[in-house]
Amino acid sequence: MKNIITATALILFPFIALAGGHSGLGGHGTGVIVDTKVLEGKTGVIVQNITEDIWIWDNPPEGFDAATTASCTQTISFAAGQEAPIGGAVTCTVIDETGDIFINTGTFGGDGVLLTLVGGTGKWAAYTGAQWKGVTRHSLKGGGSVYDFTPAN
Template identity: 50%
Template sequence: MKKVLSILALSVLPSVALSGAHGGLSGHGTGIVTDNEVMEGTTGALIKRTTEDIWIWDNPPAGFPAASSATCNQFIAVGGAPQPIGIVFVCRSVDPDGDITLNNGLPQADGSIKLTIVAATGKWAPYIGASWIGATDIDLGDDGSVYTFTPAN
């Protein structure tokens, strides 16, 4: 199973992203893997990978934090081969001011991940529906990744 997790790290972690606000708000982040859970079936496996992330915003608008922390879960389904047959991401964040975001993410055809705010409060509420595309800059294998993200809309 460690081999499967390593292969998944190479195929999934290179595409980690996060969300925030659109309109030119981009940035970079670091995700450190804190847990891997595996549910094995007879024809495949389900993997839940948890990361603790720090999102650092480039030029945040007035009143927005320069950085936020998030907990992200990647849910990965594999069949007979170690390549993923399905992936979905969920990231949840409470910023330093106490405002929340709930984000979902899906892999894109080019290997990136598109994350979208699906629920938010406070200053983030106007950004519900905003999306970002993320790509890995440094792959740390089973330990995590360093990535950048740019607005998709």
């Protein structure tokens, strides 16, 4: 079970990337697991990770913060006895320094995570529907990672 949790952390943290395709808004971030739940079924396992992340934006537009914090929940499924995930999803929530909010959701794939901003207020409202591709740059011992995110649309 420990191997599954470690594999999850190392493989799936890129998901936490943010989407920003409309203006080329991309960047990098780091995530740290703060809570993990393992739900064991007869034919598989579900791992739920809660992470606290910092996203640093490359060349943010006027009025945007240079960095934001995010809380993310990952849900990843594994077939019994397998360490490679068979699927997963992530939801991240942000309240930035000026009080604007957004939520993004994503799905894990073999080449990273595709995230979509599903709802935002203030300056983020115009980014609803924007997508980002997240890819892990470096996995940290103990379940953290450093990742990059680039606009996907």
